[in-house]
Amino acid sequence: MNLTAVDWLIMVLYFAFVLGIGVALKRYVKTSSDFFLAGRSLPAWICGLAFLSANLGAQEVIGMAASGAKYGIATSHFYWIGAIPAMVFVGVFMMPFYYGSRARSVPEYLRLRFDEKTRAVNAISFAVMTVFSSGISMYAMAKLIQTMRILDGPFAALGVSTAWTFHVSIVLSAVIVLGYIFLGGLTSAIYNEVLQFFLIVAGFLPLVFLGLRNVGGWNGLKQQLPSAFTHSWQGMSSAHTNPFGVDTFGLVMGLGFVLSFGYWCTDFLVVQRAMAAESMSAARRTPLIAAIPKMLFPVLVILPGMIAIALPNLPTTGVNTSAGQVQALNQAGKGLIPAKVDESTGIPKVDADGKPILDYDLAIPNMLLHYFPTGILGLGLTALLASFMSGMAGNVTAFNTVWTYDIYQSYINKTATDAHYLWMGRLATVFGIALSVSAAYAATRFNNIMDFLQLVFAFVNAPLFATFLLGMFWKRATGHGAFFGLLSGTGAAAIHHGFTLPAGGTVGIKGGWLGAIHTYPSEMAQNFWTAIWAWSACFVITILISAFTRRREDKDLVGLVYSLTERPSEEHVVWYMRPAVLGAIVIGLVVVLNVIFL
Amino acid sequence: MGLDIRMPIGLMFSLFGVILTAYGFLSDQAIYARSLGVNINLSWGLALLVFGGCMLLLGMRGARLHREAVAKKK
Numbered sequence: 001m002n003l004t005a006v007d008w009l010i011m012v013l014y015f016a017f018v019l020g021i022g023v024a025l026k027r028y029v030k031t032s033s034d035f036f037l038a039g040r041s042l043p044a045w046i047c048g049l050a051f052l053s054a055n056l057g058a059q060e061v062i063g064m065a066a067s068g069a070k071y072g073i074a075t076s077h078f079y080w081i082g083a084i085p086a087m088v089f090v091g092v093f094m095m096p097f098y099y100g101s102r103a104r105s106v107p108e109y110l111r112l113r114f115d116e117k118t119r120a121v122n123a124i125s126f127a128v129m130t131v132f133s134s135g136i137s138m139y140a141m142a143k144l145i146q147t148m149r150i151l152d153g154p155f156a157a158l159g160v161s162t163a164w165t166f167h168v169s170i171v172l173s174a175v176i177v178l179g180y181i182f183l184g185g186l187t188s189a190i191y192n193e194v195l196q197f198f199l200i201v202a203g204f205l206p207l208v209f210l211g212l213r214n215v216g217g218w219n220g221l222k223q224q225l226p227s228a229f230t231h232s233w234q235g236m237s238s239a240h241t242n243p244f245g246v247d248t249f250g251l252v253m254g255l256g257f258v259l260s261f262g263y264w265c266t267d268f269l270v271v272q273r274a275m276a277a278e279s280m281s282a283a284r285r286t287p288l289i290a291a292i293p294k295m296l297f298p299v300l301v302i303l304p305g306m307i308a309i310a311l312p313n314l315p316t317t318g319v320n321t322s323a324g325q326v327q328a329l330n331q332a333g334k335g336l337i338p339a340k341v342d343e344s345t346g347i348p349k350v351d352a353d354g355k356p357i358l359d360y361d362l363a364i365p366n367m368l369l370h371y372f373p374t375g376i377l378g379l380g381l382t383a384l385l386a387s388f389m390s391g392m393a394g395n396v397t398a399f400n401t402v403w404t405y406d407i408y409q410s411y412i413n414k415t416a417t418d419a420h421y422l423w424m425g426r427l428a429t430v431f432g433i434a435l436s437v438s439a440a441y442a443a444t445r446f447n448n449i450m451d452f453l454q455l456v457f458a459f460v461n462a463p464l465f466a467t468f469l470l471g472m473f474w475k476r477a478t479g480h481g482a483f484f485g486l487l488s489g490t491g492a493a494a495i496h497h498g499f500t501l502p503a504g505g506t507v508g509i510k511g512g513w514l515g516a517i518h519t520y521p522s523e524m525a526q527n528f529w530t531a532i533w534a535w536s537a538c539f540v541i542t543i544l545i546s547a548f549t550r551r552r553e554d555k556d557l558v559g560l561v562y563s564l565t566e567r568p569s570e571e572h573v574v575w576y577m578r579p580a581v582l583g584a585i586v587i588g589l590v591v592v593l594n595v596i597f598l
Numbered sequence: 599m600g601l602d603i604r605m606p607i608g609l610m611f612s613l614f615g616v617i618l619t620a621y622g623f624l625s626d627q628a629i630y631a632r633s634l635g636v637n638i639n640l641s642w643g644l645a646l647l648v649f650g651g652c653m654l655l656l657g658m659r660g661a662r663l664h665r666e667a668v669a670k671k672k
Contacts, residue, residue: 006621010614017610021601028600046603191603198607202614202649206642210633373629375621375639379614 003153007378014382015176017195018389022180022188032421035185036401037104038276042187046194047282048289051273053193056200057137057391058144061301061384065367066360068298068305069337071243072229073597075305076298080232081256084291084590086264088583091287094265095274095579096568097472099283101559104275106268107406113471113560115479116410121486123406125460126268127399131432132453134395135439141388142169142440148365150381170440177393178433181400182426186276189397193273196386197293203383204300210371211307224310232597245503245522254528258535262465269398280568284579291586295593301364308336308363333358336366352504392436400428451509455497462531463489463538470542475554475561481546489538496533502526602660608653611646618643 029035067075103109107126111119145151146165155162180188215221221230228234228243235242236251244251264270264287274286312335333339339348339356348356368380404425413420467486470477498514502523507513511526520526558564570578576585622640630637 006617009617013610013613013617017606021603021606024601024606191601191606194603195607195610198611198649202611202642202646206638210636210638213634213636371633373625373633373638375618375625376633376642379618379642 002374003150003378003381004374006375007381008154010378011382011385014199014386018176018192019179021191021195022183025184025188025191028187029183029185029422032404032418032425033104034187035422035425036397036404037272038185038187038190040276041278042190042276042282044277044282044285044289046190047273047277047286049197049293050190050193050276051270051286052290052294053197053200053390054189054270054273054394055391056197056297056387057394058140058384058388059137059391061200061204061387062140062144062361062364064298064301065305065308065363068302069309069335069358069360069363070305072225072306073232073298073302074228074234074236074242074244075302076232076593076597077244077251077255079295079298080590080594081252082260083264084295084586085256086260087287087291087294088586089261090265090271090274091284091291092579092583093562094468094472095284095287096280096565097560097562098271099275099277099280100565100568104405105401106266106271107402109560110467110471110482111406111410113557114477114482118467118479118482118486119406119410121483122464123402123410125457127402127407129457129460130269130395130399130402131435132439132457134392134399134432134436136443136454137388137391137395138170138173138436139440139443141173141385142166144365144384144388145169147362148369148381166444170437173389173392174433174437177389177396178429181393181396181429185425186272186397186401189393190273190276192393193390196390199379199386200383201300203380203386204304206376207367207371207380208299208303208307211304211367214371215307215310221306221310225306229306230597232594239521239525244524245520246525246528250525250528250532254532258462258465258531259528262461262531262535266464266468267461268402269394272398272401281570281573281577281579284568285577285582288579288582288586292589295586295590304367305360305363308367309334311335336370337363338366396429396432396436399432400425403428403432455509458527458530459490459493459497459534462493462534466535466538466542470539470546471561473562474543474546475557475563476546476551477542478546478549478551480549481542481544484545485538485542488541489534492537493530493534496530497526500526500529602657604653604657604660608650608655608657610650612650612654615643615645615647615650619647 028039031039033039064075064078067078097113098106098109101109101112103112105123107119107123110122143166146169149162149165151165151168152162155165180192184191212218212221215224218230236246236248239245239247239250246254270287274283277283277286333348333356337358337360340359341347342349351357364384368377368384372380404421408424408428409416409421416424463486466489467482470485471482495514497511499512499516500518500520501507501512501516502510502520502525505511505523507516510523520529554564570580575581618639620643622637622643625639627637
């Protein structure tokens with residue numbers, strides 16, 4: 001890749017701003033609440049953009065474009081069925097309890113509502129998960145820098161071997177993220193997420209513009225792709241007639257209800273952004289404000305993938321090593337998507353039918369290289385790197401808070417001064433990042449370990465939403481019920497996984513280790529149904545055990561449960577900024593989008 | 599918080615805008631073959647400049663309103 005001075009100038013400027021924000025904020029961080037909760041002082045629009053951006057890691061950007069290239073516009077279900085309704089729900093119905101209870105974290109809410117052991121399960125699994133997620137993000141970024149040969153130019157100038165690219169990328173990203181969080185805490189992370197949000201839009205919008213112009217607009221794109229690629233609901237009535245391999249029920253329940261609500265409504269990584277808001281009203285508006293750009297994001301992240309696959313085969317651009325190899329891989333590929341290369345032989349990998357396996361993750365990188373001349377290429381690459389960093393930083397800030405408040409202050413040192421906890425938060429940032437680096441290196445050695453861990457996290461997360469739903473809306477739910485409900489949900493997920501396999505999958509990490517008695521048409525279908533089983537098990541067991549255990553008195557649950565809490569008054573807010581109105585507008589818009597792309 | 603995020607956003611995008619616009623003028627037009635003949639550096643640079651400028655204006659207006667509110671309180 002040929003980057004010139006102007007590309008580097010943009011990249012370096014961006015990193016200077018990122019660190020500069022941390023430095024500028026340092027003097028405002030005086031208490032642990034400043035560091036972990038941004039002093040609960042930020043306006044709704046800032047929290048809203050950060051709420052969106054914290055989730056906009058590179059797995060999202062690269063992954064959604066890859067999915068767009070593989071499945072087409074149906075990928076938008078992750079937004080229009082998945083994220084948006086959940087974001088409306090958390091803003092309108094759940095935020096009054098998160099924000100109103102003055103809990104400092106999601107696990108702390110569980111402690112207030114249920115008991116210590118329920119909090120411990122959530123806090124510990126969440127802390128481990130954030131470290132690994134941030135490690136995976138770091139690993140993916142270093143790999144991409146290596147594949148795209150971004151650092152080859154400067155390395156050649158300095159006489160350093162390109163074998164160092166991976167290590168240098170890891171260290172640089174770790175130092176930058178560490179720098180700005182260590183200095184400015186959550187405020188710094190949130191401010192940078194807002195910056196990253198605008199940068200991602202600025203970097204990808206011209207890409208979409210050029211791509212669409214090239215293929216003749218949306219109508220031109222429609223003509224060049226199979227019709228299921230441009231109609232999001234086509235073939236969804238049966239699992240066997242759409243590329244996802246899921247039916248409408250599995251899609252709406254599994255993705256739309258269990259997984260999306262589980263993520264957006266209970267994951268502290270995103271909820272923390274709303275908790276930093278300056279008032280109850282701002283906290284409730286945070287996810288609703290985030291939902292509006294979120295529903296338009298398919299244009300920025302899915303469309304480039306669809307354009308990449310629709311273009312004629314172009315063997316001249318690409319990110320792989322030698323020119324000859326690029327040509328061979330691109331010819332075996334489709335559009336701008338090359339075939340995957342077998343690292344040992346250098347020839348394209350093929351599946352069981354002899355067809356080349358496509359490397360969909362290269363959709364965005366190849367689009368950038370194909371359309372962007374030097375100058376704006378620097379901006380596009382910076383946007384890509386920014387998305388990796390926001391994914392990492394979100395995890396690190398969530399980790400240091402949960403570690404300090406929910407593990408350290410709760411079990412290790414209960415009576416220290418606030419200054420001590422602030423110090424511990426900074427220390428946790430350092431070792432959280434050190435652990436992420438270790439996780440990134442673990443990923444280079446044992447790819448299966450990462451797959452395995454992600455599977456375990458999926459088991460742990462799937463039932464969570466049932467616990468919160470019952471906790472917030474059924475005052476009879478008890479701590480024992482919640483705790484054993486969560487465990488049974490995780491157990492049910494594991495058992496379901498053990499008894500099922502996706503089509504073409506082999507027994508092992510893909511499932512079936514208890515004896516495969518059912519085969520799903522796709523891995524996605526299996527995932528959705530694992531989540532549905534986990535949620536249902538948690539829901540039923542929590543109710544059953546709660547019915548037989550001692551309930552807490554009503555007076556202890558005020559502010560924590562819907563029926564015992566006064567509705568937050570929104571009378572001082574102009575009508576169109578009220579959560580219920582905003583929520584209704586968002587839902588209306590998303591229905592329109594679904595109809596347009598039906 | 600004491601720092602208005604609109605200021606660094608405005609400043610950064612204005613700088614990006616200036617850099618891309620200037621580069622769009624100075625660069626060899628042949629490099630725009632890949633962007634379908636559109637001088638994307640120039641046009642997008644101008645767009646970023648406008649965006650950055652708006653953010654700076656909003657930030658300065660915010661600071662002025664804040665000062666006035668503080669003065670009123672006194």
